[in-house]
Amino acid sequence: xxxxxxxxxxxxxxxxxxxxxxxxxxxxxxxxxxxxxxxxxxxxxxxxxxxxxxxxxxxxxxxxxxxxxxxxxxxxxxxxxxxxxxxxxxxxxxxxxxxxxxxxxxxxxxxxxxxxxxxxxxxxxxxxxxxxxxxxxxxxxxxxxxxxxxxxxxxxxxxxxxxxxxxxxxxxxxxxxxxxxxxxxxxxxxxxxxxxxxxxxxxxxxxxxxxxxxxxxxxx
Numbered sequence: 001x002x003x004x005x006x007x008x009x010x011x012x013x014x015x016x017x018x019x020x021x022x023x024x025x026x027x028x029x030x031x032x033x034x035x036x037x038x039x040x041x042x043x044x045x046x047x048x049x050x051x052x053x054x055x056x057x058x059x060x061x062x063x064x065x066x067x068x069x070x071x072x073x074x075x076x077x078x079x080x081x082x083x084x085x086x087x088x089x090x091x092x093x094x095x096x097x098x099x100x101x102x103x104x105x106x107x108x109x110x111x112x113x114x115x116x117x118x119x120x121x122x123x124x125x126x127x128x129x130x131x132x133x134x135x136x137x138x139x140x141x142x143x144x145x146x147x148x149x150x151x152x153x154x155x156x157x158x159x160x161x162x163x164x165x166x167x168x169x170x171x172x173x174x175x176x177x178x179x180x181x182x183x184x185x186x187x188x189x190x191x192x193x194x195x196x197x198x199x200x201x202x203x204x205x206x207x208x209x210x211x212x213x214x215x216x217x218x219x220x
Contacts, residue, residue, distance in 0.1 A: 004218035017115035019175030022133035028111040056072030136193040
């Protein structure tokens with residue numbers, strides 16, 4: 001049972017989920033600036049959360065903490081996707097703990113792949129406060145290839161090209177499952193394939209969250 005104060009905090013939040021390289025961080029950060037919202041990037045806390053994992057309560061999180069990048073990426077893609085969902089299920093109570101630090105009247109926006117539709121469903125959120133961004137595989141690979149941190153990870157793998165392929169396949173299949181789950185639960189999904197600019201996607205999210213209307217009437 002979620003306590004009353006946390007429910008009030010959650011009801012003032014906007015949630016952006018989906019898979020990596022879809023523009024979640026860029027959009028959340030820009031909306032936070034436009035509408036004076038606090039911005040919480042859940043991924044900033046991932047290593048801290050992994051450090052708190054115990055083998056009894058968080059078996060998948062703990063397992064990942066003991067694995068090398070080579071061990072992580074050279075598993076079957078199906079196994080990776082299955083464990084990624086379980087990883088986020090184990091981690092979700094830690095994310096709720098991060099939200100408890102906000103004041104009841106705080107207005108904030110948070111984003112992460114960790115915000116699975118099945119987990120947000122249990123919070124009974126207004127559907128206009130939740131959205132999912134899912135990139136096409138081509139868009140995902142194009143933008144992942146520009147991220148410098150990937151090279152340091154792949155250097156630790158025995159077969160870098162295979163590891164990167166598995167990594168991209170995992171994120172693609174993860175995104176497909178998140179998209180289906182989100183649609184089945186009635187959440188808004190935006191497909192990101194490069195046909196719209198990031199500014200246009202920001203506008204789509206803004207309208208879904210009804211932020212422009214709130215600002216117009218002095219409610220933001």
